[in-house]
Amino acid sequence: MTELASSKMYVTFWGTRGSIPTPGTSTEKYGGNTPCICITHNETVIILDAGTGIRNLGLEMVESDQKPKQLHLFLSHTHWDHIQGLPFFLPAYSEGTHIAIYGSSKKGNFLAGILQRQMDMNYFPVEMTAFKADITINEISDRAIQIGDVKVDWQEQIRHTGGSVRYKLTVGDKKVVYATDIELDSIFTGKPGKNDKVLAKEYETFIKDADLLIADGQYTGEEYPSKANWGHSSIPVVSEIAYKQNIKQLAVFHHDPLHSDNMLDQLSAAYGAKYHSMTPPMEIFWAREGLTLAI
Amino acid sequence: MMLSHESVFTDFTTANAAHLDIFCPGQSSYTHVLDGEIVSIGRSEECTLEIPLSNVSYEHAQIARKKEEYIIEDLNSTNGTFVNNVRVSRCILHNHDHIRIGAATIEFIQNRTRSKA
Numbered sequence: 001m002t003e004l005a006s007s008k009m010y011v012t013f014w015g016t017r018g019s020i021p022t023p024g025t026s027t028e029k030y031g032g033n034t035p036c037i038c039i040t041h042n043e044t045v046i047i048l049d050a051g052t053g054i055r056n057l058g059l060e061m062v063e064s065d066q067k068p069k070q071l072h073l074f075l076s077h078t079h080w081d082h083i084q085g086l087p088f089f090l091p092a093y094s095e096g097t098h099i100a101i102y103g104s105s106k107k108g109n110f111l112a113g114i115l116q117r118q119m120d121m122n123y124f125p126v127e128m129t130a131f132k133a134d135i136t137i138n139e140i141s142d143r144a145i146q147i148g149d150v151k152v153d154w155q156e157q158i159r160h161t162g163g164s165v166r167y168k169l170t171v172g173d174k175k176v177v178y179a180t181d182i183e184l185d186s187i188f189t190g191k192p193g194k195n196d197k198v199l200a201k202e203y204e205t206f207i208k209d210a211d212l213l214i215a216d217g218q219y220t221g222e223e224y225p226s227k228a229n230w231g232h233s234s235i236p237v238v239s240e241i242a243y244k245q246n247i248k249q250l251a252v253f254h255h256d257p258l259h260s261d262n263m264l265d266q267l268s269a270a271y272g273a274k275y276h277s278m279t280p281p282m283e284i285f286w287a288r289e290g291l292t293l294a295i
Numbered sequence: 296m297m298l299s300h301e302s303v304f305t306d307f308t309t310a311n312a313a314h315l316d317i318f319c320p321g322q323s324s325y326t327h328v329l330d331g332e333i334v335s336i337g338r339s340e341e342c343t344l345e346i347p348l349s350n351v352s353y354e355h356a357q358i359a360r361k362k363e364e365y366i367i368e369d370l371n372s373t374n375g376t377f378v379n380n381v382r383v384s385r386c387i388l389h390n391h392d393h394i395r396i397g398a399a400t401i402e403f404i405q406n407r408t409r410s411k412a
Contacts, residue, residue, distance in 0.1 A: 290387030
C-alpha cells in the first residue's frame with residue numbers, strides 16, 4: 001500500500017445547524033453552531049464554510065502546539081449562516097498565517113466585496129483590514145483544485161436561492177462530498193422538467209460512490225410540503241438518492257433550528273435501522289459537533 | 296425588596312460528574328467513575344479498563360477530559376471505536392452515548408449541575 005493510499009482524511013464537524021445558531025439545552029448534543037467542517041490530510045487543512053462553528057475551530061487551532069499556517073477555506077455560498085463566523089476566526093488575526101478563501105464567481109458581486117461588507121462597521125466593530133493573516137480570496141474557475149494530495153472538485157447548485165456550490169475532496173480512492181443548501185426534492189420528485197433531468201444526472205454523477213456524503217437534510221418528509229422552495233432537502237429524498245448512488249456513509253447535515261436533540265435521535269433511530277437492514281447496508285447518521293471521522 | 300447581589304450571584308460551582316457503565320461478555324457489568332484522569336481502554340493489562348476480547352486492540356481507545364467535555368479518541372485500533380454505531384476517530388461524548396469496542400459496550404453517563412457551594 002502506498003503512503004498516499006494509507007493516509008486518511010480526518011473530517012471534523014464544528015457546526016451542523018442550518019439557518020441560524022441555536023444554542024440551548026435542547027440542542028447541545030448535535031450542536032447549535034452553523035456550518036463549518038474541517039478536513040485534514042497530513043499537513044493539508046481544508047475548511048468547508050465559515051458558519052459560527054469556525055469560531056471554536058479557530059480557538060482549537062490557536063491553542064494547538066502545531067498551529068497550522070496554511071489554511072484553505074471553501075465557501076458553499078455567502079448566506080449568513082455560512083460566513084458569519086469568519087470575523088471570530090482567530091487565525092485570521094494571526095500574522096504569519098495564510099488563508100486562501102474560495103467561492104463561486106457567479107454572484108454578480110465579487111466574493112471579496114461580500115465578505116468585506118459583512119465586516120462593515122455598521123454590522124461589526126472590526127473591519128476586514130484588521131485581519132493580520134495573509135488572506136487571498138479566489139473566485140473558483142478551474143474545474144478542480146489540487147491542494148497537497150487533496151483534489152477538490154466543485155459544481156454549482158442552482159436549486160438554492162442565490163445558488164450554492166458543492167465540493168468533492170478526493171485522496172487516492174477516498175472521496176468526501178459536501179453538498180449542502182440544495183433543494184433536491186424540486187429536482188428528483190414530482191414531474192421532472194428537462195432541466196431537472198440534467199441537474200439530477202449531474203448530482204448523481206458527482207456524489208456517486210462517495211465514502212462520505214455530507215448532505216442537506218433539513219426537513220422531514222412531513223415538513224417538506226410547507227417548506228417547498230425554501231432551498232433545502234427532505235431526509236427521505238436525500239437518503240434514497242444517496243443509497244442509489246452507493247454512498248457508504250451519509251451524514252445528514254444543516255439541521256433545522258426547530259429540531260431538538262430528541263427529535264434528531266428519533267430520526268437517527270428510524271433511518272439508521274432502515275438503511276442498516278438493507279442489502280447492501282448504508283450507514284446514515286446525523287452530523288454532530290465535536291465528531292471526527294477517519295476516511 | 297431587592298435580593299442581595301451576593302446571594303444571587305456568588306458561591307456557585309459547576310459539578311461535572313461522569314461515569315462509564317461497562318458491559319463486557321464474560322464479565323459482570325461494572326461502573327468506572329471518571330475523575331479527570333485519562334482512561335485507557337484495551338486488551339492490555341496496563342489499560343485502565345481492560346477488555347480481554349480478541350477483537351479489541353491492546354491499546355484501543357482513550358477517554359480524556361478537556362475543560363467541561365469528555366472526549367473519546369480511537370488509538371488506530373484494528374476494529375474501530377463506535378459511538379452510537381458510528382465509527383469515530385474522536386468524539387465529544389454526551390449523556391447516554393453508547394460506545395462499542397469489540398463486543399463490549401460502554402454507556403457514558405454525565406450529570407452536570409450548577410449549584411450553591
